[in-house]
Amino acid sequence: MARRAAVVGVGQTYHRARRPDVNIGEICTEAVRFALEDAGISIKDIDAFITGNMELFEGRYAQDMWQADYIGAVGKPGIRVTTGGTTGGTLACVAFETVASGIFDVVIAVGFEKQFEGDTRAGLKTVADPLWTRWQTTGAIGYFARQARYYMKQTGAPEEAGSRVRLRLAKHALRNPHAHLRLQLQSVEEVMKSPYLIPPLRQLDMCPTSEGACAIIVASEEKASRMARKPVWAKDWITVHKEGVYTRGGQHSVADLEMAAAKLFGRNGIKKPMAEICVAEIYAPSTWAELEWLEAYGFSKKGQAWELEEKGQFDFDREFPVNPSGGVVSTNPIGATALIRVAEVALQLRGDAGERQIVRKPTLGFSTAWGGSGWTVAHLLSATKD
Amino acid sequence: MEKKGELLGVKRNLQVRFRWSAGPYLGKLLTELRDKERLWAVECPGCGRILFPPRIVCAACYTRTPEFPEGWFSLSGKGILKDWEKVIYPQMDPETGEVRSEPYLHGTFLLDESIIYVHYLGPEDLDESQLREGLEVEMVMKPREQREGKPTDIKYFRILEE
Numbered sequence: 001m002a003r004r005a006a007v008v009g010v011g012q013t014y015h016r017a018r019r020p021d022v023n024i025g026e027i028c029t030e031a032v033r034f035a036l037e038d039a040g041i042s043i044k045d046i047d048a049f050i051t052g053n054m055e056l057f058e059g060r061y062a063q064d065m066w067q068a069d070y071i072g073a074v075g076k077p078g079i080r081v082t083t084g085g086t087t088g089g090t091l092a093c094v095a096f097e098t099v100a101s102g103i104f105d106v107v108i109a110v111g112f113e114k115q116f117e118g119d120t121r122a123g124l125k126t127v128a129d130p131l132w133t134r135w136q137t138t139g140a141i142g143y144f145a146r147q148a149r150y151y152m153k154q155t156g157a158p159e160e161a162g163s164r165v166r167l168r169l170a171k172h173a174l175r176n177p178h179a180h181l182r183l184q185l186q187s188v189e190e191v192m193k194s195p196y197l198i199p200p201l202r203q204l205d206m207c208p209t210s211e212g213a214c215a216i217i218v219a220s221e222e223k224a225s226r227m228a229r230k231p232v233w234a235k236d237w238i239t240v241h242k243e244g245v246y247t248r249g250g251q252h253s254v255a256d257l258e259m260a261a262a263k264l265f266g267r268n269g270i271k272k273p274m275a276e277i278c279v280a281e282i283y284a285p286s287t288w289a290e291l292e293w294l295e296a297y298g299f300s301k302k303g304q305a306w307e308l309e310e311k312g313q314f315d316f317d318r319e320f321p322v323n324p325s326g327g328v329v330s331t332n333p334i335g336a337t338a339l340i341r342v343a344e345v346a347l348q349l350r351g352d353a354g355e356r357q358i359v360r361k362p363t364l365g366f367s368t369a370w371g372g373s374g375w376t377v378a379h380l381l382s383a384t385k386d
Numbered sequence: 387m388e389k390k391g392e393l394l395g396v397k398r399n400l401q402v403r404f405r406w407s408a409g410p411y412l413g414k415l416l417t418e419l420r421d422k423e424r425l426w427a428v429e430c431p432g433c434g435r436i437l438f439p440p441r442i443v444c445a446a447c448y449t450r451t452p453e454f455p456e457g458w459f460s461l462s463g464k465g466i467l468k469d470w471e472k473v474i475y476p477q478m479d480p481e482t483g484e485v486r487s488e489p490y491l492h493g494t495f496l497l498d499e500s501i502i503y504v505h506y507l508g509p510e511d512l513d514e515s516q517l518r519e520g521l522e523v524e525m526v527m528k529p530r531e532q533r534e535g536k537p538t539d540i541k542y543f544r545i546l547e548e
Contacts, residue, residue, distance in 0.1 A: 020393040020395055059400065121478055122480075122483070125478070125480040126480075128480070130404070130406050131406055131408050131412055131416070131536075132412060132537060133504075133537075134480045135479075135480060135481050135536070135537060135538050136504055136505070136537075137480055138473055138477055138492070141475070142477075145471055146469075146471060149469060149471060150469070153469070197474075197475050198471055198472065198473055198474060198475065199471075199472065199474075243445040243446075244445070
């Protein structure tokens with residue numbers, strides 16, 4: 001890496017199923033203003049803009065042009081990133097890369113979604129090859145129902161395993177003032193009263209559709225040293241595709257997640273991820289996916305994450321808390337969702353996560369993004385520069 | 387007149403026409419299915435992997451694959467049931483935009499050629515309680531006049547009598 005890049009400011013709106021009080025530009029303005037305030041800088045200090053959202057959700061072409069006024073980008077360089085579910089994760093990668101490469105000194109990445117304004121299901125179905133597999137798509141719900149069945153079959157996990165994940169995430173979300181769903185769930189039995197979407201996947205196993213935005217400011221080492229907040233260093237990051245699921249069809253696989261973790265942890269000398277990483281914000285659209293993916297990333301042996309969940313190992317006050325924000329099943333404005341993962345890890349490493357600050361003093365954090373069932377992005381963030 | 391506290395939202399419906407080219411690989415697969423009731427796969431000349439549906443290059447070694455019929459082989463259209471799911475919530479049919487209101491079964495099949503394939507499991511009155519992994523299945527085509535050169539020219543996979 002040519003230069004070090006650091007997260008020096010984060011901003012997040014509140015998230016709801018609908019935000020009719022603001023239009024798309026205005027919701028982005030909110031996130032940008034919060035991030036500038038957090039970093040203690042003005043829009044004049046920003047060199048470039050990286051923006052993103054889901055390509056087809058709100059039905060607007062060249063969203064970056066629409067947004068320019070609202071995010072303060074007029075007359076400045078910018079790139080729009082639309083990599084589906086991974087958009088927010090890719091936004092962070094591009095921000096890190098443009099600063100690390102020396103092209104810009106201070107950039108802002110802005111992700112948003114206003115899902116209610118379009119048709120999420122219709123947008124998602126266009127992910128599949130229209131001539132070969134699109135007819136069989138059942139959207140995210142069909143995919144994650146099949147994934148849940150597959151996980152249960154492979155591991156012998158009981159049906160309550162998914163509900164246990166939901167209970168943890170609901171408790172975490174109650175500590176997060178930004179979370180969309182803040183559900184007062186008391187027991188696994190209560191979660192299991194939630195209706196099936198496709199068995200064994202229940203409504204409470206799945207992420208909501210949210211409206212909201214998130215922004216992070218990334219700066220070079222020299223600029224970061226002059227800013228208000230303690231910098232959180234981008235240690236390393238990775239993007240991995242697997243063989244096209246929707247051109248090929250076929251068996252469930254998490255090869256992209258496994259490849260990403262093996263490469264990222266391998267080249268950073270991380271041998272025991274669960275011991276060496278202090279906090280993880282995992283982009284998992286369903287409870288069952290979170291279990292399977294914790295295994296794919298190497299945080300648990302294959303087939304055992306549900307047992308670790310039973311022991312409370314991923315709880316907020318343990319050594320390896322997972323999704324102290326409440327995760328994607330609590331909040332999901334898709335184009336912002338993965339950027340929220342990065343922002344939340346940065347807050348944890350700074351010690352600024354408020355009521356959701358984890359008990360352990362974290363030094364190394366992990367955030368992920370996932371999309372289109374064939375693509376994953378992951379970042380390592382560090383409290384120290386080494 | 388503006389109502390007090392009104393938050394205006396505007397609704398529009400859009401219809402868009404698309405024309406997608408299938409290309410020589412997927413195109414041949416779909417016309418063979420429509421006209422000859424056969425599915426095909428191609429073997430990668432570089433690494434020997436089986437590509438289904440046939441594609442122009444292998445994702446593992448990036449070797450160019452030959453066009454039909456060189457290196458292509460036809461599938462038996464039979465296999466075993468690996469898994470199934472019942473779709474019970476109202477689901478948009480991505481081909482038409484209409485809501486599929488009836489519950490239906492999706493099967494995951496391991497075909498005789500070691501290929502995993504997902505399709506409907508039928509017929510509609512299939513007794514779900516009789517299903518188990520390993521049951522033998524075969525593909526059932528739609529009547530010739532209803533075929534359009536689509537994967538859904540296969541009506542469903544049916545369980546073979548034991």
